[in-house]
Amino acid sequence: xxxxxxxxxxxxxxxxxxxxxxxxxxxxxxxxxxxxxxxxxxxxxxxxxxxxxxxxxxxxxxxxxxxxxxxxxxxxxxxxxxxxxxxxxxxxxxxxxxxxxxxxxxxxxxxxxxxxxxxxxxxxxxxxxxxxxxxxxxxxxxxxxxxxxxxxxxxxxxxxxxxxxxxxxxxxxxxxxxxxxxxxxxxxxxxxxxxxxxxxxxxxxxxxxxxxxxxxxxxxxxx
Amino acid sequence: xxxxxxxxxxxxxxxxxxxxxxxxxxxxxxxxxxxxxxxxxxxxxxxxxxxxxxxxxxxxxxxxxxxxxxxxxxxxxxxxxxxxxxxxxxxxxxxxxxxxxxxxxxxxxxxxxxxxx
Numbered sequence: 001x002x003x004x005x006x007x008x009x010x011x012x013x014x015x016x017x018x019x020x021x022x023x024x025x026x027x028x029x030x031x032x033x034x035x036x037x038x039x040x041x042x043x044x045x046x047x048x049x050x051x052x053x054x055x056x057x058x059x060x061x062x063x064x065x066x067x068x069x070x071x072x073x074x075x076x077x078x079x080x081x082x083x084x085x086x087x088x089x090x091x092x093x094x095x096x097x098x099x100x101x102x103x104x105x106x107x108x109x110x111x112x113x114x115x116x117x118x119x120x121x122x123x124x125x126x127x128x129x130x131x132x133x134x135x136x137x138x139x140x141x142x143x144x145x146x147x148x149x150x151x152x153x154x155x156x157x158x159x160x161x162x163x164x165x166x167x168x169x170x171x172x173x174x175x176x177x178x179x180x181x182x183x184x185x186x187x188x189x190x191x192x193x194x195x196x197x198x199x200x201x202x203x204x205x206x207x208x209x210x211x212x213x214x215x216x217x218x219x220x221x222x223x
Numbered sequence: 224x225x226x227x228x229x230x231x232x233x234x235x236x237x238x239x240x241x242x243x244x245x246x247x248x249x250x251x252x253x254x255x256x257x258x259x260x261x262x263x264x265x266x267x268x269x270x271x272x273x274x275x276x277x278x279x280x281x282x283x284x285x286x287x288x289x290x291x292x293x294x295x296x297x298x299x300x301x302x303x304x305x306x307x308x309x310x311x312x313x314x315x316x317x318x319x320x321x322x323x324x325x326x327x328x329x330x331x332x333x334x335x336x337x338x339x340x
Contacts, residue, residue, distance in 0.1 A: 009291040040246065044288070047249040052292045054253070055330040 001121075002030035002094040003128045004037060004114040009048055015111045016049070016090065020059050023079065023086040024049075024113075025101065026066030027093035034128055036114050037092025039066040045092065045113060070097025076104045083108065119150075136206030136213065142194055144185030149202075151178035157199040224309045228316035240264070240301075241274025248285045248299060255332035258323035260300040262312065268305065275303060297326055 016022060024046050032038025046062045053060040063086065067075040070093035083089075088109045091098040095116040102110035118130040133150045139157070140147060149155045153163075153171040159179030163170030167180040186195050204210070237243055240263035251259050261282060263275035279301045286296035300319060304311040 009288075040244075043246045044249060047246060047253050048288060048292050050253050051249070051294065051331055054255075055293055 001033050001119070002096075002116060003034040003118050003120045003130075004031050004094055004116045006036055006041065006045070006092075006114050007112065009045075009052065012045070012090070012111075012113055013049070013052060016088070019088040019109075021061045021085065021087045022049070023063050023065060023083065023089045025070065025079070025089055025091045025093070026064070027070045027091075027097050028066055028068045029071075029093075031093055031097075031114065032066075033122070034120075035126070037094075039064075042066055042092055045090075067093075070094075071100055073100075073104065076101055079105075134207070135202070135204070136210075137203065139199060142197065142199060143182045144189060144191065144194075146178060146182045146185055148178050148182065151176075151181070157202055226309050226313040228313040229320040231320060232316045239269070239271050239274035240278035241269070241271055243278050243281065245281055245285055245288070248281070249288065252289065252294060252298070252329065252331065255329055257329045257332070258298040258300075258319060258326070260302055260315070260319045262302050262304055262315065265303045265305050294329065294331070295326065298323065298329070 024042055026032070026037050026039055026042035028038060031041075035041065042064045046064050049062060050060060063082070065079060067078060069075045070091060079089075083105055086108075088111060089101060089105070090111050090113050091101055092113045093101070094114070095112070098110060098112050102108070119132040119134060120128045120130045123129050130150055132147060133155075135149050139149070148157055148159060152159055153169055153175070154161060156179065159182070160177050161179075164177040164180055167177055169175040169177045183192075183195060186192050206213075240261045243261055248259050261278050263278050264270070266275060266279075269275045282299055282301040285299050289298055290296045300322075302315045302319075304315065
């Protein structure tokens, strides 16, 4: 899922300073699972904003609304009937959702309430961890299912480096060395021969270095 | 026991403090209350195993939110007592009332009153 962090209330209040009528828009997908921008978090932020404004004797009108997704037109279109009643949209979706809402309603100011951070997994209730950077050229078959791009601080393809000590990374003593994990896993799978293979220099054009990416499946297109 | 406790304390009954979530507490502050405290069972004595421990963590979280909105973290507290400790219940009600009185009325209520008396 896409994991995000909520922005501080102070930052949100600063962005909202000129506005009185706010549409607070949550998203039922990734940010709900990562407890950042789902219906509950929309409720908490709306309450915080109301308390904060009431404390200062300032008016605020907030409509709380959570869409199934903010990255598909079908759902974004659902706010069309009442969007005109609000001066600004404060979105709690990931960066993709926020942008797509802004693209759809071009005459509206759309503000982000969260910082989108990574593609990750739920380690336990309330704890999330990064697993993928969407580099566009997966090497997990070579590395025992552990990604050296996302999980090695240097994104080394042939690690570990000299900073690996007792299975930990020099960047943070609590951070596991991805290459130690890879070697241990390959050993357990009896696939150490894969570790002997040198992975060639990566073509980063499939990642962000080639500019924004687009995927097309002609067979699925309606026209 | 015929014990007295301050009349300003209004009781909201829940089946377990584990039922109390962040938004429930925030909504009360939104309505202008001066303070909220949770009276949960003694730690380790929860009928639902971890309800009071969950409530304790949520109260800690709400404290950070109240600090963020500028009401101050002292307006919400978690207390633990058994259902047999009536004396303690009255004592906590007085203690919390005094604490909140010292903090003064909620600025949310004050402003609300000023705008719409």
